[in-house]
Amino acid sequence: SSLRLGEFRTFLYTYILGRKNDFAVYIRIDDTNPENHNISYKNQIIAELERFGIIFSNEELTYWHGDLLLQSQQKDIYIHYLDKLRKIDVLSERNGLVSVDIQKVVKKFSHSILISADILRRKTKFDIDKCGYTHIPLYVINEDRFLFHLPCVVDEYYMNTSLAIRGEDKMPLMPIHDMLRNLLGFPLIEYLHLPLLLMPESTKRLTGAEYSLEALLKNHDQQDICAYTIKSGYNLSTTKDINMDEFLKIFDINRIKKQSSHFNVNEI
Numbered sequence: 070s071s072l073r074l075g076e077f078r079t080f081l082y083t084y085i086l087g088r089k090n091d092f093a094v095y096i097r098i099d100d101t102n103p104e105n106h107n108i109s110y111k112n113q114i115i116a117e118l119e120r121f122g123i124i125f126s127n128e129e130l131t132y133w134h135g136d137l138l139l140q141s142q143q144k145d146i147y148i149h150y151l152d153k154l155r156k157i158d159v160l161s162e163r164n165g166l167v168s169v170d171i172q173k174v175v176k177k178f179s180h181s182i183l184i185s186a187d188i189l190r191r192k193t194k195f196d197i198d199k200c201g202y203t204h205i206p207l208y209v210i211n212e213d214r215f216l217f218h219l220p221c222v223v224d225e226y227y228m229n230t231s232l233a234i235r236g237e238d239k240m241p242l243m244p245i246h247d248m249l250r251n252l253l254g255f256p257l258i259e260y261l262h263l264p265l266l267l268m269p270e271s272t273k274r275l276t277g278a279e280y281s282l283e284a285l286l287k288n289h290d291q292q293d294i295c296a297y298t299i300k301s302g303y304n305l306s307t308t309k310d311i312n313m314d315e316f317l318k319i320f321d322i323n324r325i326k327k328q329s330s331h332f333n334v335n336e337i
Contacts (some may be wrong), residue, residue, distance in 0.1 A: 071283035072117055074332065075236070075266035075275045078298045082263055082325070083234045084123045085313070089320050092232075096125050096280040097138045097224055098318065102214060111139075121295055122313055138218045138228070147215050150223050150253055151208060159252060161204065165211055169202035171197060174248065183251070187260045188232070189327055195244035205245055222246050226255045237262040237329065261322070264302050265329040275332050286332050287337050299336045302326050 072080070078231035096115070100106040118125075151167065154160050159177060161170040174197060175181045181197040207219045225233060235242075240262050247257055266275045278284055285294055296310035304324045305311065311319075 071276055071278075071281035072114055073277075073280050074282065074285065074294075074298060075280075076265060077117075077121075077282055078302055079234065079236060079263055080118055081121070081295075081298055081313075082121055082302065084118075084125070085317055086261075087176050087232070088104050088317055094125050095138060095228060097228075098140065099217065100141045100219070121291065125199055125250075138224060140215075140216065140224070143220065143224065144215070146227070147220050147223055150219060151215075154207075154252060157252065158261075160207075162210070163204065165209065166204075166206040167208040167210060168206045169249070169252075171200065171203055171205070174252070183244050183247050185247050185260065186259070187240070187243070187262055188322065189261060189325060192329050193243065195247075197244060197248055200244070201241075205248075218242070218245060218249060222249045222253070222255065225258060226250070226253075231259055232259050232261060234261045234263065236265050236274070238265060264326050266301060267331045269332050269334075280332065285337070293337050301330055301332075301336075 083094055086092070098106075098111055100108075100111075102158075104188050151160075157177070159173045160167055161171055161173070162168075162312065183195045183197060184192050185195060186192045206216050206219060208215050240260075243260055248253075250257055267273065268275055268277075282294070292312060293310070295313060299305075299311055299313075302325060303316075303325060
């Protein structure tokens with residue numbers, strides 16, 4: 070229910086990038102599984118971000134109103150696009166799932182090459198036929214629940230998203246999501262895959278309650294946490310600590326580190 074430090078860094082960089090470029094920046098929450106989500110978690114996360122001065126956009130859009138999109142409220146829209154995929158005959162039902170059948174996609178279209186653009190790593194060419202998947206699950210039949218891929222692509226289309234910001238562990242999803250955009254007639258977007266903050270002695274993403282903002286704030290000053298969050302993923306020209314206002318002035322997307330780094334509590 071409290072943001073882990075790596076998750077907070079993604080929010081912080083997204084917010085700074087939005088401020089720097091005059092973008093509108095919104096929070097989207099996957100709350101489609103009621104067993105794993107609680108509305109109080111959302112409130113705590115927003116309160117934590119606001120404590121650090123991270124306030125997201127609140128202008129009204131035609132798709133939904135306010136600064137927050139809850140995917141549980143968009144089900145009818147997702148159903149519409151699932152039906153569209155069904156009509157072009159690229160879906161199959163197996164093991165209780167409705168999935169995109171990769172071979173149906175390849176047979177239906179004359180080529181399976183996609184060009185996806187990550188602004189840190191430039192354009193990347195993908196062959197859908199060799200993506201490592203035979204099926205891309207979209208919908209759990211007996212739970213009447215959508216999985217990650219289709220809601221993500223549909224939301225980004227309706228939100229007029231031009232840049233999707235994610236952790237670098239989501240890079241393998243680029244060709245899957247761009248394939249869905251092509252199938253649905255949506256324009257392609259750019260991506261920014263940020264480096265991850267890893268466990269101190271592991272290559273796994275930083276997880277665990279002890280690495281949450283809530284836990285860290287018990288033993289560390291808020292400004293020190295913010296300064297560490299900034300410099301842990303960014304090539305600064307100084308070793309001095311930096312605050313949000315200073316970071317906004319110097320921010321250059323090309324100076325974001327491309328490699329993930331290990332969390333070190335002694336550097337806070």
